[in-house]
Amino acid sequence: MEILATIGLVGNIIQFVDFSAKLISKSAQLYQSSKGALEENIDIETATNRLILLNNKIKDSATTAGDQSLESLCKSCSTVTIELLAALDKVKVRGKQQKRESISKALQTIYGKEKINKLERQLAEFRQELNLHLTVDLRVQVRRLMQERSDVPDLDSTTKEIIHAIAKQEEIFRTTHDRQIISMEAIQDELVNFRHEIIREIERHKRDIYIGKQEREVFSLGNVDFSIPPQLEFSRNTNFVGRDEILQRIHESIMSQRRQASDPIKLSIIGMGGIGKTQIIQEYAYKHQREFSSVFWVKANSYDSAVNSYFTIAQALVNHAGPSVQKTGLVGILDKTNLDYLSEAFARRVVQAVKYWLTLEGNNKWLLLFDNWDNLQDERMESLIPNGGSGVVLITSRRQDWARNGCSLEIAEMEEAASLKLLSRNSLSKYGESNQDDHNAAKEVVQALGYLPLAVDQAGAYIHKLKISVRTYLCRLNKNAKVLSQKPPAQMWPYHETVLSTWEISLKEIEGENAEALEILQICAFLTGEDMNEQLLRYGFEFARMDSLALALEDAMGTLFAFSLAKRQGADDGFSTHTMIQTCVRERLGQSDKQKFAEKAVLVVAGAISKIALDSRSNWITSRQLLSHVASCEKYLKSPLQNNEAFYSTRALFILGQFCSRFSQHDRAIAWFKKDLDGVQHLSLLASLEDRFGIATAMLFKGQLYEALAQFECLYAEASKNIGVKRALTCNIANSLGLACKKLGRYEKALGWYQVSLAEVVGIFGEADQRTLATLNNIGVLQKELKKYPDACKTLESVLRQKEAVLGEEDPSTLETVMNVGVVYGHSQRYDEALCFLQRALSGKEKYWGKDSPNTIDVKGNIANVYLKQGRLEKAIELYKATLDGHKKAYSHSMHQSIFITTSCLGDAYYRQGCYKESLKWYYEALSGREQILGKGSVQALETICSIANVFLKQGRFWEAIHWYKRALDGFRNACGTEDFRVRSVEKEVRALLLHLYGLSS
Structure with missing residues (x-):
C-alpha cells in the first residue's frame, strides 16, 4: 500500500490511543468528585465528538490502507470506541444530586472498574501492536520504498524527515508506552485508595445513624419520643469558673435519689442573693443535658412569672414533643387570638397540661429548674410541682426554709x-x-x-x-x-x-455618664424584673410624654448592659434586671422619689397597654407579661398622687383597671378604678361615671349580681340626668342593666333594658354598627329565654345576615350568633337545622379558639341539648359528660357557672331516662354550685330546686315534692314578683299536687 496512506492510518491510530488514554485518566476525577460525576459536561461532549471523529478517520484510512494487521487493529479501535462512548454517557452530570445518591453512583462506578481495567489492557495492546507493526512491517516498507524508488534521494527535506521519524518510531513508542503504563498504574492506585476512603466514609455514617438511633431509643417508650431541645433561659456562661465541688455534689445527690425513688427527685439549692445559684444550676444543666430527655427553665420569683414559664414550656411541647403531647390537650389551646385565656383558670389549665406530660409513662428523664423561688407565702407555687413522674426538680432560693423540706444543698461564697x-x-x-x-x-x-x-x-x-x-x-x-x-x-x-456597695459605685458612675440610663433603671425598679422590653418602655415614654427618655433609650440600655445592671433576655429587645438591683435602686431613693418613680412606672405600663393591647389577639403572652407589671405597680403606688396632672390627662389608672377587668382580674380592676376615682383630683363627671361603671361591671362578673344591679341603676339615673341618654356610656350602662337582670332571671326587665339600649345605640351609631348588632343579639338570646321562639329566630337570623355581610362567616362574633340561631332552632323543634348550625359553629370555633376552649365546649353542650330534645338520651348523656370534663379541665375544677349548667343538664337527661337516683345526684351538685356562685335566691338555683321537686313527684314522694316546690315558689316570688311566669307555673304544680293528695276535684 502507499506509504503516505499507512502513515495517515498510523497517525490516526496513535491519536486514538492517546486520546483514549486521556479519557481513562479522567476517570480519576470521577472518584475525586463529591458529586459522583465529572463536572465539565462540555469537555465530555467535546470528547465524545472527538472520539467519534477519530474512529471515523481510522475507518476511512483503513479502507485505503489495505494492510491486514492495521485493519484488525482498526476493528479493535471501533470496539473500544463503543465502550468508551457508553462510559462517557454514564458519567455525564444530569443535575444536582444528593450526597447519598452521589456516593451510591461513585460506588457503582468503582464496582465497574473491571471495565476500566479492560480498556486499559486494550489500549496497552494497541500500543504494543503499533510498536510491533511500526518496528517491523512499516520499517521494511520504508526500506523497500527507499530501494525501489531512485528518486528518494531527491525527496524534499520535509518528506525525508517524516521517513526518518517513522524509522525511529520503535524508540519513540517504547518511551510513550512506558510512560502511559506508569500513569495508568498511578491512576489505579488512586482509584483503590479513594474507594477505601468512600467505604470508610459510608461506615462512619452508618455508625452515626446507629448511635443516633440508640440515643433516641434511650429516651423513648415504644413509638413515643420524649426528647425536647433544652429550654434554658440563657446561653452557657463562658466565664463560669470554679464550683466543681458543688456541681459534683448536686449530681451525686440526684443519682443517689434516682436509685431509691420513683417520684420526682427534688433538690433545693439554697444561698443568699448573688451567691451564684442560678449560674450553678444553669452550668449543671448544660454539663449534663445529654443525660436528660428534656430540660425546662421556670422563673419562680413569682407565681405569674412561673406560669409564664409554663406557657413557654407548653409551646415547646407543642413544637417539639410530637405524639407524646397529644394526650395533654395542649395542641390547639395555645391560640394567640383568645382573650379569655389570659385568665387564672386558663393559666391553671396550661400548668395542669404540662404537669400531665411530665408524668406520662416512660417520660422519666426530664429536668425542671425552678429559679429564685423565694416567695413561700404564695401557696399556688406548690401546685406547679408535678405530683408524679420520675424526673428531677432543681430549686434555687434564698430562703433557709427549704432546708426543712427535703434534700437541699447550701451554697457558700466562692473561694x-x-x-x-x-x-x-x-x-x-x-x-x-x-x-x-x-x-x-x-x-x-x-x-x-x-x-x-x-x-x-x-x-x-x-x-x-x-x-x-x-x-x-x-x-x-x-x-x-x-x-x-x-x-x-x-x-x-x-x-x-x-452587693449594694458594688452597685452603688456603678449607679454613681452612670449618673455622671448617662443620667437618662439611671432614670430608666429607677423606673424599671418598680416593674417586674423579668419580661421587660425596650418597646414597652418606648410606648410608655411616648404616652407619658417623657420625650428625653424615649430619645435616649437605645444608648441608655447600652450603658445598663455594659455595667451588668441589665441583661438581654429572650429574643428581640427583651431584657431583665436582677431583683436585688431593683432593691438597691429603690432603697437609695427617699420616700418622695420612690412615689415619683412608682407613678412614672404606672404611666409607662398604661402607655404600653394602650398601644400593645389594641392588638392583644396576637400578643396574648405579652398581655400576661403586662399583667405582672400592673401587679408590681399596684404594690408600690401610694396615695396621694404627686403628678396629678399626668394621671388626670392620660387616665392611666382607668386604663389599668379596664385592662385587668378585660382579663378577669376583677379584684385588681376594682382597686385601680377606686385609685382613679379617689386619688385623681378634679376628675370630670364623665371620668367619675366611667370608674364607677368599671367597678360595677367587675362586681357583676364576680357574681355580686344584686350589688352590681343596684350600682347600674344609680349610674343610669345619674348618666341620663347629667350627660344624657344619647351617650355611649349611658348605652353601655343600659345594656349592662339588661345583662344583670338576665343573670338574675328577670327576663322581662332585661328585655326592657336591652330595648332601651338598642334605641339609644341606633340613634348614636346607626343600625349597621357592631354595637347595635351586639344589642340585637342579646335581645334574641333573651327572647329565647322567654320562650318567644319565633321572635328569637327572626331577630337572630337578621343579626346573622348582617354580621356575615360585614364581618365574614368565620368571625368569632358571627360564630356566636350562628350558635345562638342553632339553639333557638332546637327549642323550636327544628332539630336538623339546629344540628346543622351548631356543627357549623363547632367547626368554626374549633378552628378559631381550639378544641379545648370554653367557647368551643359550650357548643358541644348545646348539641347535647338538641339530642336530649330528640330523645337520643344515651348520646346526650355521653356528650354532656364530655362537656363537663372539658369545662372542669378548662377551669381547673374551680367553681364556674358553666360546670353547673352542665350538671343540671345531666340531671335532666337521667330524669328523662327514669334514672331518678342518678338524676337527683346531678341536681344536688348543680344546686350546691349555683347557690355558692350566684346565691340561694338566684333564679338558676331556684330552677334547680324545681327540678328536684319534679323528681320527687315522679317517685311518688309527694310531701317531699311539696316541700321543694314551696321553697322554689317563695324564692321566685321574692326574686321575680308574684306575676312572673315561673311563679304561676310552680303554683299550678303545687295546686294540682294538693288536689291529688286530698282527693279534691278543684
Whole structure:
C-alpha cells in the first residue's frame, strides 16, 4: 500500500490511543468528585465528538490502507470506541444530586472498574501492536520504498524527515508506552485508595445513624419520643469558673435519689442573693443535658412569672414533643387570638397540661429548674410541682426554709482563687503574681466583695467598661466605706452591704455618664424584673410624654448592659434586671422619689397597654407579661398622687383597671378604678361615671349580681340626668342593666333594658354598627329565654345576615350568633337545622379558639341539648359528660357557672331516662354550685330546686315534692314578683299536687 496512506492510518491510530488514554485518566476525577460525576459536561461532549471523529478517520484510512494487521487493529479501535462512548454517557452530570445518591453512583462506578481495567489492557495492546507493526512491517516498507524508488534521494527535506521519524518510531513508542503504563498504574492506585476512603466514609455514617438511633431509643417508650431541645433561659456562661465541688455534689445527690425513688427527685439549692445559684444550676444543666430527655427553665420569683414559664414550656411541647403531647390537650389551646385565656383558670389549665406530660409513662428523664423561688407565702407555687413522674426538680432560693423540706444543698461564697479568676475573666485583665501590686489589689477587691459571684462579676464589668486598674477600682470602693459599714439586718441578707456597695459605685458612675440610663433603671425598679422590653418602655415614654427618655433609650440600655445592671433576655429587645438591683435602686431613693418613680412606672405600663393591647389577639403572652407589671405597680403606688396632672390627662389608672377587668382580674380592676376615682383630683363627671361603671361591671362578673344591679341603676339615673341618654356610656350602662337582670332571671326587665339600649345605640351609631348588632343579639338570646321562639329566630337570623355581610362567616362574633340561631332552632323543634348550625359553629370555633376552649365546649353542650330534645338520651348523656370534663379541665375544677349548667343538664337527661337516683345526684351538685356562685335566691338555683321537686313527684314522694316546690315558689316570688311566669307555673304544680293528695276535684 502507499506509504503516505499507512502513515495517515498510523497517525490516526496513535491519536486514538492517546486520546483514549486521556479519557481513562479522567476517570480519576470521577472518584475525586463529591458529586459522583465529572463536572465539565462540555469537555465530555467535546470528547465524545472527538472520539467519534477519530474512529471515523481510522475507518476511512483503513479502507485505503489495505494492510491486514492495521485493519484488525482498526476493528479493535471501533470496539473500544463503543465502550468508551457508553462510559462517557454514564458519567455525564444530569443535575444536582444528593450526597447519598452521589456516593451510591461513585460506588457503582468503582464496582465497574473491571471495565476500566479492560480498556486499559486494550489500549496497552494497541500500543504494543503499533510498536510491533511500526518496528517491523512499516520499517521494511520504508526500506523497500527507499530501494525501489531512485528518486528518494531527491525527496524534499520535509518528506525525508517524516521517513526518518517513522524509522525511529520503535524508540519513540517504547518511551510513550512506558510512560502511559506508569500513569495508568498511578491512576489505579488512586482509584483503590479513594474507594477505601468512600467505604470508610459510608461506615462512619452508618455508625452515626446507629448511635443516633440508640440515643433516641434511650429516651423513648415504644413509638413515643420524649426528647425536647433544652429550654434554658440563657446561653452557657463562658466565664463560669470554679464550683466543681458543688456541681459534683448536686449530681451525686440526684443519682443517689434516682436509685431509691420513683417520684420526682427534688433538690433545693439554697444561698443568699448573688451567691451564684442560678449560674450553678444553669452550668449543671448544660454539663449534663445529654443525660436528660428534656430540660425546662421556670422563673419562680413569682407565681405569674412561673406560669409564664409554663406557657413557654407548653409551646415547646407543642413544637417539639410530637405524639407524646397529644394526650395533654395542649395542641390547639395555645391560640394567640383568645382573650379569655389570659385568665387564672386558663393559666391553671396550661400548668395542669404540662404537669400531665411530665408524668406520662416512660417520660422519666426530664429536668425542671425552678429559679429564685423565694416567695413561700404564695401557696399556688406548690401546685406547679408535678405530683408524679420520675424526673428531677432543681430549686434555687434564698430562703433557709427549704432546708426543712427535703434534700437541699447550701451554697457558700466562692473561694478566693475562683473569685480572682472570675474577676480576671470579666475585666479582661490578668492579676497573676507576676504583678504583685495588681494581684494584691485584686485579692482585696474580691475579699471586700465577700467573694460573691454577682458582685465580682459586676466589679469586673465596671473595670472593663471604664478601662481602669483594679487598684483604682479598689480606691473607689474604699471611698464608700460608710455605705459598706451600714450592714442591713442579718436575716435579710448577711452580705447585703457588699452587693449594694458594688452597685452603688456603678449607679454613681452612670449618673455622671448617662443620667437618662439611671432614670430608666429607677423606673424599671418598680416593674417586674423579668419580661421587660425596650418597646414597652418606648410606648410608655411616648404616652407619658417623657420625650428625653424615649430619645435616649437605645444608648441608655447600652450603658445598663455594659455595667451588668441589665441583661438581654429572650429574643428581640427583651431584657431583665436582677431583683436585688431593683432593691438597691429603690432603697437609695427617699420616700418622695420612690412615689415619683412608682407613678412614672404606672404611666409607662398604661402607655404600653394602650398601644400593645389594641392588638392583644396576637400578643396574648405579652398581655400576661403586662399583667405582672400592673401587679408590681399596684404594690408600690401610694396615695396621694404627686403628678396629678399626668394621671388626670392620660387616665392611666382607668386604663389599668379596664385592662385587668378585660382579663378577669376583677379584684385588681376594682382597686385601680377606686385609685382613679379617689386619688385623681378634679376628675370630670364623665371620668367619675366611667370608674364607677368599671367597678360595677367587675362586681357583676364576680357574681355580686344584686350589688352590681343596684350600682347600674344609680349610674343610669345619674348618666341620663347629667350627660344624657344619647351617650355611649349611658348605652353601655343600659345594656349592662339588661345583662344583670338576665343573670338574675328577670327576663322581662332585661328585655326592657336591652330595648332601651338598642334605641339609644341606633340613634348614636346607626343600625349597621357592631354595637347595635351586639344589642340585637342579646335581645334574641333573651327572647329565647322567654320562650318567644319565633321572635328569637327572626331577630337572630337578621343579626346573622348582617354580621356575615360585614364581618365574614368565620368571625368569632358571627360564630356566636350562628350558635345562638342553632339553639333557638332546637327549642323550636327544628332539630336538623339546629344540628346543622351548631356543627357549623363547632367547626368554626374549633378552628378559631381550639378544641379545648370554653367557647368551643359550650357548643358541644348545646348539641347535647338538641339530642336530649330528640330523645337520643344515651348520646346526650355521653356528650354532656364530655362537656363537663372539658369545662372542669378548662377551669381547673374551680367553681364556674358553666360546670353547673352542665350538671343540671345531666340531671335532666337521667330524669328523662327514669334514672331518678342518678338524676337527683346531678341536681344536688348543680344546686350546691349555683347557690355558692350566684346565691340561694338566684333564679338558676331556684330552677334547680324545681327540678328536684319534679323528681320527687315522679317517685311518688309527694310531701317531699311539696316541700321543694314551696321553697322554689317563695324564692321566685321574692326574686321575680308574684306575676312572673315561673311563679304561676310552680303554683299550678303545687295546686294540682294538693288536689291529688286530698282527693279534691278543684
